Amino acid sequence: MESVGVREVWAILVELPGPWLWAAFGLAAVWLVAVGIAFLRGAAWRRALWPSVIVGLATGLVGLAIIPSLTGASFQDLTSVVDWVILGLVSLGLAGDATLLLWPFLALWFARPLRR
Amino acid sequence: MSRHTGSKHSGSKHSGSKHSGSRHSGLRSRSTPQIPERRDALRTLAAGLGAGALIGTGSGLLAMVKPLAAAPATHATRARIVIAGGGAAGLSAAARLSARLDGARITMVEPSARHVYQPGLTMVGCGHWRPDSVISSTARFLPQGVAWKQDRIAAFDADNNRLVTRDGSVLDYDFLIVATGCSLHYEGIEGLDSGALGRDGVVSVYAGPEAARATWAAMSAFAETGGTALFGRPVTDIKCAGAPLKMTMLTDDRLRRQNTRSRAEIVYCAHGNSLFGVPVVADVVETLFRERDIAVFRAHDLVAVDRGAKQATYQVGERRVTMAYDLLHVVPPMRAAEPVRDSSLAWQDGPFRGWLEVDPVTLRHRRYPNVFGIGDVNGVPKGKTAASVKWQTPVATENLIATIAGHDMPGAYDGYTSCPLITGIGRAMLIEFDYHDRLIPSFPFIDPLTPSWSGWLMKDIFLQPTYNAMLRGKL
Numbered sequence: 001m002e003s004v005g006v007r008e009v010w011a012i013l014v015e016l017p018g019p020w021l022w023a024a025f026g027l028a029a030v031w032l033v034a035v036g037i038a039f040l041r042g043a044a045w046r047r048a049l050w051p052s053v054i055v056g057l058a059t060g061l062v063g064l065a066i067i068p069s070l071t072g073a074s075f076q077d078l079t080s081v082v083d084w085v086i087l088g089l090v091s092l093g094l095a096g097d098a099t100l101l102l103w104p105f106l107a108l109w110f111a112r113p114l115r116r
Numbered sequence: 117m118s119r120h121t122g123s124k125h126s127g128s129k130h131s132g133s134k135h136s137g138s139r140h141s142g143l144r145s146r147s148t149p150q151i152p153e154r155r156d157a158l159r160t161l162a163a164g165l166g167a168g169a170l171i172g173t174g175s176g177l178l179a180m181v182k183p184l185a186a187a188p189a190t191h192a193t194r195a196r197i198v199i200a201g202g203g204a205a206g207l208s209a210a211a212r213l214s215a216r217l218d219g220a221r222i223t224m225v226e227p228s229a230r231h232v233y234q235p236g237l238t239m240v241g242c243g244h245w246r247p248d249s250v251i252s253s254t255a256r257f258l259p260q261g262v263a264w265k266q267d268r269i270a271a272f273d274a275d276n277n278r279l280v281t282r283d284g285s286v287l288d289y290d291f292l293i294v295a296t297g298c299s300l301h302y303e304g305i306e307g308l309d310s311g312a313l314g315r316d317g318v319v320s321v322y323a324g325p326e327a328a329r330a331t332w333a334a335m336s337a338f339a340e341t342g343g344t345a346l347f348g349r350p351v352t353d354i355k356c357a358g359a360p361l362k363m364t365m366l367t368d369d370r371l372r373r374q375n376t377r378s379r380a381e382i383v384y385c386a387h388g389n390s391l392f393g394v395p396v397v398a399d400v401v402e403t404l405f406r407e408r409d410i411a412v413f414r415a416h417d418l419v420a421v422d423r424g425a426k427q428a429t430y431q432v433g434e435r436r437v438t439m440a441y442d443l444l445h446v447v448p449p450m451r452a453a454e455p456v457r458d459s460s461l462a463w464q465d466g467p468f469r470g471w472l473e474v475d476p477v478t479l480r481h482r483r484y485p486n487v488f489g490i491g492d493v494n495g496v497p498k499g500k501t502a503a504s505v506k507w508q509t510p511v512a513t514e515n516l517i518a519t520i521a522g523h524d525m526p527g528a529y530d531g532y533t534s535c536p537l538i539t540g541i542g543r544a545m546l547i548e549f550d551y552h553d554r555l556i557p558s559f560p561f562i563d564p565l566t567p568s569w570s571g572w573l574m575k576d577i578f579l580q581p582t583y584n585a586m587l588r589g590k591l
Contacts, residue, residue: 072576
């Protein structure tokens with residue numbers, strides 16, 4: 001398969017519907033701030049990892065269940081292995097996104113001062 | 117800038133598909149490295165999908181993304197370039213030329229301030245998209261530095277390198293790109309005009325977003341009442357030849373979802389003996405129609421509609437056949453816009469009579485070497501789709517730039533076109549083919565002849581962003 005250019009991929013991504021694009025940028029900005037704060041506070045990254053992964057996987061499973069219907073399709077419309085692979089990859093991507101997104105916030109949570 | 121000076125093709129009159137001084141000599145010519153490889157758009161889509169879906173895992177399709185390449189060099193010129201038409205072809209040509217030419221005086225002539233994403237009209241017609249999903253503005257995509265003459269073209273005077281607009285303005289040019297698209301000729305069917313659409317069971321997704329919305333309303337009503345639904349296409353060349361088939365299958369799908377299929381008879385009136393121009397695809401569509409109990413009448417050409425009596429009349433060979441309908445989806449006869457038809461730019465005879473007389477490979481006019489054509493207006497064997505525009509625009513614009521620079525024309529169009537043939541909500545066949553009816557799938561792992569969710573995803577989510585990127589000259 002031929003490679004494609006970063007320029008072309010970017011050109012398409014920025015043409016995705018505005019609200020989705022701005023939501024993604026906004027989320028990314030919040031995430032970066034959380035990472036920055038957690039980093040500065042020396043937050044508990046390791047303790048936060050597995051809860052993030054578990055919640056992320058749960059998100060991926062929910063995605064697996066509802067993504068076809070979000071496109072107007074049903075599971076009966078997934079007629080080929082490729083369809084299922086795409087659904088799996090998208091769900092996996094969603095799980096990864098959710099994990100990465102949660103991680104700094106959970107790290108901050110785990111790093112909070114405990115009350116006595 | 118003198119008119120088309122320096123080109124090896126200057127003043128040459130082409131005949132047939134051979135091009136003196138060109139590296140290309142027939143339909144089988146392939147794109148050169150200077151032109152983006154064909155089907156990159158859909159591959160780019162896949163990478164975009166991968167980028168979005170796999171960004172969390174940091175693997176997968178992103179691995180095949182190549183490093184950022186340098187932008188193509190610009191060429192200094194004072195040439196006056198007029199782009200006739202500001203639809204998909206005109207806007208994408210404007211974007212590419214303005215980015216590649218330094219100092220060129222580019223004018224686009226387009227009357228409409230509204231831009232319609234026409235590939236989405238079937239999605240509106242089946243109720244999956246809202247009409248405003250396909251509406252944007254011409255100004256949104258007009259590149260900086262390109263003058264916009266918001267008027268209709270009244271006449272072309274190719275012998276004197278000028279055109280005249282309705283308000284009497286005369287635009288002289290050194291180079292002309294004709295991108296005036298198709299003209300819908302509803303009046304060519306007796307008893308019909310575009311104002312009749314959406315009433316009395318007569319609908320057509322081709323007429324625009326509002327007509328597509330009315331199609332959905334009529335289809336929904338038909339799904340309640342049942343009756344006879346007639347579909348078909350005219351004998352003329354049409355844009356998006358898959359659309360009538362899509363609307364037939366989408367209506368069937370709608371009825372089945374509502375459990376009222378048994379109340380309806382669906383009839384497809386083919387203009388010839390085949391349901392689609394590519395034989396292998398036609399076979400699949402025949403099978404799908406048979407499985408869904410969709411009747412096929414062959415060699416039927418819609419010639420008259422009696423809206424009061426709800427009867428459609430077809431020319432079948434020497435005789436006329438009249439059928440009653442409850443829902444009639446009309447695909448109007450199509451032809452090049454009147455100023456093209458009435459000018460010396462058009463084919464004067466042959467199967468493409470009235471359409472723009474361009475070479476099918478270089479997309480340069482066969483008699484006027486400073487004129488190029490892009491999109492639906494071209495009198496070529498295939499390619500009245502937005503996907504064709506995607507592949508024609510780089511060819512035509514690079515060949516135009518090479519002509520300005522006095523170089524050989526590097527671009528060759530192989531007839532690539534694409535039809536995401538929707539077979540129902542949630543499924544589509546991603547069919548891509550060329551002048552020779554060869555299937556040329558962009559994704560070898562997706563079977564183009566099997567309706568799939570992946571094909572539907574492409575149509576539903578990724579093609580419009582790709583189209584928009586094309587209008588901006590980014591693809």
